Structures are given as C-alpha cells and as structure tokens.
Amino acid sequence: MSKLLQILLPQEKKFFPLFEKASGNLYEIACLLHNMVKEDDVTKREKMILEIENLEHVGDNITHEIFNELKMTFITPFDREDIHELASALDDVVDFINGSAKRILLYKVDKMYISFIKLAELIENSAFELNKAISELRNLKNINKLREACIHVNSNENLADEIFENSIANLFNEEQNAIEIIKIKDILTLLETATDRCEDVANVIGTIIVKNS
Amino acid sequence: MSKLLQILLPQEKKFFPLFEKASGNLYEIACLLHNMVKEDDVTKREKMILEIENLEHVGDNITHEIFNELKMTFITPFDREDIHELASALDDVVDFINGSAKRILLYKVDKMYISFIKLAELIENSAFELNKAISELRNLKNINKLREACIHVNSNENLADEIFENSIANLFNEEQNAIEIIKIKDILTLLETATDRCEDVANVIGTIIVKNS
Amino acid sequence: MSKLLQILLPQEKKFFPLFEKASGNLYEIACLLHNMVKEDDVTKREKMILEIENLEHVGDNITHEIFNELKMTFITPFDREDIHELASALDDVVDFINGSAKRILLYKVDKMYISFIKLAELIENSAFELNKAISELRNLKNINKLREACIHVNSNENLADEIFENSIANLFNEEQNAIEIIKIKDILTLLETATDRCEDVANVIGTIIVKNS
Numbered sequence: 138m139s140k141l142l143q144i145l146l147p148q149e150k151k152f153f154p155l156f157e158k159a160s161g162n163l164y165e166i167a168c169l170l171h172n173m174v175k176e177d178d179v180t181k182r183e184k185m186i187l188e189i190e191n192l193e194h195v196g197d198n199i200t201h202e203i204f205n206e207l208k209m210t211f212i213t214p215f216d217r218e219d220i221h222e223l224a225s226a227l228d229d230v231v232d233f234i235n236g237s238a239k240r241i242l243l244y245k246v247d248k249m250y251i252s253f254i255k256l257a258e259l260i261e262n263s264a265f266e267l268n269k270a271i272s273e274l275r276n277l278k279n280i281n282k283l284r285e286a287c288i289h290v291n292s293n294e295n296l297a298d299e300i301f302e303n304s305i306a307n308l309f310n311e312e313q314n315a316i317e318i319i320k321i322k323d324i325l326t327l328l329e330t331a332t333d334r335c336e337d338v339a340n341v342i343g344t345i346i347v348k349n350s
Numbered sequence: 351m352s353k354l355l356q357i358l359l360p361q362e363k364k365f366f367p368l369f370e371k372a373s374g375n376l377y378e379i380a381c382l383l384h385n386m387v388k389e390d391d392v393t394k395r396e397k398m399i400l401e402i403e404n405l406e407h408v409g410d411n412i413t414h415e416i417f418n419e420l421k422m423t424f425i426t427p428f429d430r431e432d433i434h435e436l437a438s439a440l441d442d443v444v445d446f447i448n449g450s451a452k453r454i455l456l457y458k459v460d461k462m463y464i465s466f467i468k469l470a471e472l473i474e475n476s477a478f479e480l481n482k483a484i485s486e487l488r489n490l491k492n493i494n495k496l497r498e499a500c501i502h503v504n505s506n507e508n509l510a511d512e513i514f515e516n517s518i519a520n521l522f523n524e525e526q527n528a529i530e531i532i533k534i535k536d537i538l539t540l541l542e543t544a545t546d547r548c549e550d551v552a553n554v555i556g557t558i559i560v561k562n563s
Numbered sequence: 564m565s566k567l568l569q570i571l572l573p574q575e576k577k578f579f580p581l582f583e584k585a586s587g588n589l590y591e592i593a594c595l596l597h598n599m600v601k602e603d604d605v606t607k608r609e610k611m612i613l614e615i616e617n618l619e620h621v622g623d624n625i626t627h628e629i630f631n632e633l634k635m636t637f638i639t640p641f642d643r644e645d646i647h648e649l650a651s652a653l654d655d656v657v658d659f660i661n662g663s664a665k666r667i668l669l670y671k672v673d674k675m676y677i678s679f680i681k682l683a684e685l686i687e688n689s690a691f692e693l694n695k696a697i698s699e700l701r702n703l704k705n706i707n708k709l710r711e712a713c714i715h716v717n718s719n720e721n722l723a724d725e726i727f728e729n730s731i732a733n734l735f736n737e738e739q740n741a742i743e744i745i746k747i748k749d750i751l752t753l754l755e756t757a758t759d760r761c762e763d764v765a766n767v768i769g770t771i772i773v774k775n776s
Contacts, residue, residue, distance in 0.1 A: 529739075
C-alpha cells in the first residue's frame with residue numbers, strides 16, 4: 138500500500154481497547170491464581186478455581202472478538218499476523234493458568250507446595266508487566282518502558298525455569314509416592330509453561346515494537 | 351492480483367478432491383478407532399490397530415500430495431496458507447487417532463474404559479461433520495451447513511473436555527496402581543487432544559468461509 | 564518486487580554464515596549428547612551435561628542474531644518466513660537435546676539405557692546431515708545432495724519412532740517401579756521429539772529447495 142493511501146485511510150483503533158481488555162483479564166486471572174495457591178482453606182480455594190474458570194471464558198470471548206474484528210477490518214494498526222499472534226499468545230497464558238488451577242481441583246491436591254506459590258508469583262508479575270506494556274501499544278511513545286517490561290517477563294521466565302528444575306529434583310528426591318509425583322509434576326509443568334507463554338507474548342510485543350518504531 | 355487477472359486465470363480445482371480424500375480417510379480412521387475401543391476381543395482389536403496405522407500412512411501420502419500440489423500451483427482456490435493449514439490440521443487429527451490406538455497396543459491395556467468409548471464416539475462424530483463440511487467447500491453454496499458442522503465440532507470438543515476431566519478425576523480417585531494411571535492418563539490425553547485438533551480443522555474452515563463469502 | 568529491482572539490490576548473504584554457525588552448534592551439541600549417554604562415569608557425564616547447557620545458550624544467541632538480522636534486512640536470500648522457520652526449527656532441536664540431558668541430571672538417572680544411546684546416535688546422525696545440507700544452501704548447486712540429506716533425516720525419524728515404541732513397550736513390560744517409568748518415559752519422549760524436530764528442519768529445507776530451484 139502506498140504511503141498516501143495509508144494516510145488517507147483511518148487506522149482502526151478499536152484493537153487497542155480489546156487488547157487492553159485481554160491483558161487486564163490476564164492480570165486479574167493471574168492474581169487469582171496467586172491468591173488461590175496461597176489460600177489454606179480448601180473450600181475457599183475451590184471457589185477461586187471456579188472464578189478462574191469463569192475468567193478463562195471471559196478471555197475466550199475477548200479473543201474471539203479480536204479475531205472477528207480482524208476479519209472485518211481492512212487497515213489494522215499493526216500487521217494482521219501480529220495482531221493474530223498477540224491475541225493467541227494472551228489467550229494461551231490464560232489457558233495454562235486455568236489448566237494449572239483445574240488440575241489442583243481434579244487431582245484433589247490439598248497441600249499447596251512452596252514452588253506453586255513461587256511460580257504463581259512470577260506469573261502474576263509477568264501478567265502485570267504485560268498489561269502495562271499493552272497499554273503502551275496505543276501510542277508507542279514509551280518504547281523504553283515497553284522494552285523494560287518485555288525484559289522483565291523474559292527474566293521471570295528464566296527464574297521460573299530454575300524454580301521448576303529445583304522443585305522437580307526435590308520432588309523425585311523426597312516423594313516416594315508415584316501418584317503424588319504424577320500430580321505435582323503435572324501442575325508444576327503447567328505453571329512453568331504459563332511463564333513460557335508470557336515470554337511468547339513479550340516476544341510478539343518485541344516484534345511489534347521493531348516493526349513500528 | 352487484479353480482478354481481471356483472477357477471472358482470466360483458471361482456478362486450480364484439484365485441491366478439492368484431495369481434501370475430500372483426506373477428510374474421507376479421517377472419517378474412516380475415526381470409525382475404526384470407535385469400533386476398536388468397543389471391541390472386546392483383544393486379537394480383533396490388535397488387527398484394527400494395525401489397520402488404523404495403515405490408514406495413518408494413507409493420510410500422510412494425501413497430505414504430501416496436497417503440499418506438492420501447493421508448491422506447483424500458482425493460483426489456488428483459497429489462500430495458500432489456509433490450504434497448508436487445512437491439510438496439516440487434518441493430518442494432525444489422524445496422527446492423534448493413530449497415537450491413541452498405538453498406545454493401547456504398546457501399553458498392553460486390556461480393559462477398554464467407558465471414557466475411551468465416549469471420546470472415540472465424539473471423535474467419530476466430529477470427523478463425520480468435518481468430512482461433510484469439506485465436501486461443501488467446492489462451491490461454498492451452503493454456508494449455513496458449513497457453519498453448523500463447525501459449531502457441532504466445537505461443541506463436541508467441549509463435551510470431550512468434560513468427559514476427560516471427569517475420567518481423570520475418577521482415575522485418580524479409584525485407581526491405586528500408579529503404572530495403570532500413567533497408561534490410562536496418556537491414552538485419555540491423546541483422545542482428548544484428537545478432539546482439540548478436530549476443532550482446529552473447524553477453525554481453519556471458519557477462516558476460509560469468512561474470506562471467501 | 565520487479566525482476567529489475569531484484570537484480571539491482573544486493574541479496575543479503577550474511578544469513579548463510581549465521582545458519583552455518585547454528586547447524587554447526589547443533590552438530591556439536593548432538594555429538595556431546597551421544598558421548599554423554601555412552602559415558603559410564605557419572606561425574607564426567609555431569610560435566611558433559613553442563614557443557615550441553617552451555618551450547619544451548621550459544622544456540623540461543625545465534626537464533627537471536629538471525630532474528631535481529633531479519634528485522635533489519637529488507638532483501639533476504641529466501642522468503643522471510645522460511646528464514647524465521649529454519650532458525651526456530653534449528654533452535655528447537657537444540658532445546659530438546661538440552662532438555663533430555665537436563666532430565667538425566669534432574670532425575671538422577673544413573674543407568675544409561677541402550678535406547679538412550681540408540682536415539683542419541685540417530686540425533687547425532689541427523690544433526691550431521693542437517694549441518695551438511697545447510698552448508699549447501701549458499702549456492703543451491705547440489706540439490707541432489709540436499710535432497711539426500713533431508714531423506715536421511717526423515718528415515719532417521721522413522722527409525723527413532725520404532726526404537727521409541729519398542730523401548731516404551733519394554734519399559735512397561737520389565738519395570739515394576741512407577742517412578743522409574745515416569746523418569747525413563749520422559750527422557751525417551753524428549754529424545755524421540757528431538758528427532759521429530761530434526762525432521763521439521765529437513766522439511767523447511769525442502770520448502771526452500773522447491774521455492775528456489
């Protein structure tokens with residue numbers, strides 16, 4: 138498309154509020170996850186897990202809204218594939234948060250391990266940074282702030298890797314019950330993958346920065 | 351490409367019979383899976399698993415045929431990437447069906463759980479709907495029929511999620527043997543993922559509908 | 564872009580040395596993995612696993628270099644998405660090699676199974692073929708040599724499938740300890756997936772051959 142055409146046609150700005158809704162919802166679900174694994178009362182925990190499931194549905198709807206908007210919009214503020222990837226990546230984080238929470242319920246895991254709390258804390262922090270970064274996408278004036286948020290998310294992922302590895306090693310050292318190992322290993326893997334998916338979001342944001350600045 | 355050029359150049363129609371072959375093969379392998387998990391005779395079951403493996407190879411060949419056609423064809427009836435994705439997505443479903451069947455053989459699982467049958471039934475039904483939808487892609491006259499098929503596949507995936515979660519919860523409640531848990535959990539996960547992959551096919555079809563109607 | 568413009572603008576050749584660095588590093592890490600699983604001395608093995616981890620970081624840096632180059636380069640020797648996919652696919656193989664090695668350390672697996680050695684041998688051989696193929700991408704004169712390398716990698720993947728299936732069947736037949744099963748199954752799965760990822764690299768190379776010959 139020529140530069141002239143690009144100036145004449147209004148850029149579709151409706152994607153920004155949708156992405157802010159998606160990342161706001163991600164932050165909310167991440168806070169809930171963190172609070173849930175810190176909660177000692179099993180009944181309260183179960184209620185929080187159901188709330189997490191609800192927010193996952195909310196997230197699904199926002200993702201579909203973005204995809205529908207994308208189908209009907211000719212001019213997008215960023216490359217179409219980046220919009221698609223950003224929405225999918227945000228959706229993936231939410232799915233893994235919900236998946237971790239659901240497993241705690243399905244497996245009837247009563248003891249919340251320290252490693253669950255540490256990983257959930259990192260997920261919450263990454264969600265906070267991503268939410269901040271996404272609100273900066275509108276004007277792309279604070280590129281440095283955006284970059285810092287992405288670096289933060291990447292370093293959280295590295296920390297999560299370490300926590301995951303140590304907790305898996307401890308689990309196999311200390312736990313004799315194979316069924317307990319299956320359960321805890323599954324939950325740790327889902328939590329660690331959530332931090333990987335946060336990094337994926339940060340990487341899409343990185344791509345958008347490079348292309349649009 | 352200009353509208354004129356699009357009219358002058360013949361659209362390549364050879365993709366339709368190839369996709370119909372692929373989805374026909376998917377339906378056939380899905381029926382076999384369903385019959386296999388319903389079969390009580392272990393020897394007959396093993397024979398059916400080998401047939402499933404054979405059909406997986408047939409599917410592989412169809413997928414390669416589509417990819418080769420795509421490399422040699424300049425004008426395609428749909429966007430190149432959608433053709434690629436549709437072929438890959440169909441291939442993925444077949445792979446997961448074959449993977450589930452093979453695990454039953456490798457793990458020497460003798461007891462066919464009710465949840466296996468329920469999930470295989472949903473996979474068969476989704477394969478039936480996808481096969482129907484793909485035969486409608488040729489003319490795109492029955493958009494509503496196409497959409498209904500996709501909705502059906504999505505709702506099957508939600509049902510499969512529920513069956514999966516309940517059966518995993520039951521498995522950990524009732525089974526004391528960790529090795530049996532490892533085996534059954536693996537097979538359930540593969541079957542459930544097959545329904546996810548059916549939904550991926552439906553989503554590609556959805557994208558094709560939007561772009562071409 | 565017009566043919567004239569394509570001739571006037573110099574094609575960016577800096578990608579070739581970067582890809583050769585990436586595939587050279589892959590071959591090195593694959594040789595280390597093979598030597599490590601053949602090593603009887605646990606202390607030496609641990610040292611080698613740390614070396615593998617180091618090479619994984621080296622690989623990460625090369626991948627980022629390719630991505631950065633891609634962002635700043637207007638004319639690329641191959642399609643942008645193929646460069647991106649080739650770099651990601653090479654990175655994935657390295658990740659799975661590192662992942663397998665790390666699990667051996669985390670799980671404190673002392674006994675190196677014959678199947679580990681067989682799979683690591685196939686991974687090394689595939690890495691060798693991929694490294695050879697990638698050095699041929701520069702001029703694309705030896706298309707047949709390139710094709711042969713890709714076929715070799717595909718047949719290695721089929722062999723790996725068989726080894727994986729037999730070793731999983733044996734594991735469940737012979738091992739009574741569920742925790743040992745969890746550990747060995749995980750490592751075998753990671754090793755087998757490394758050969759799948761090698762096949763993915765071969766497939767990207769196949770796509771590049773078709774588009775550029």
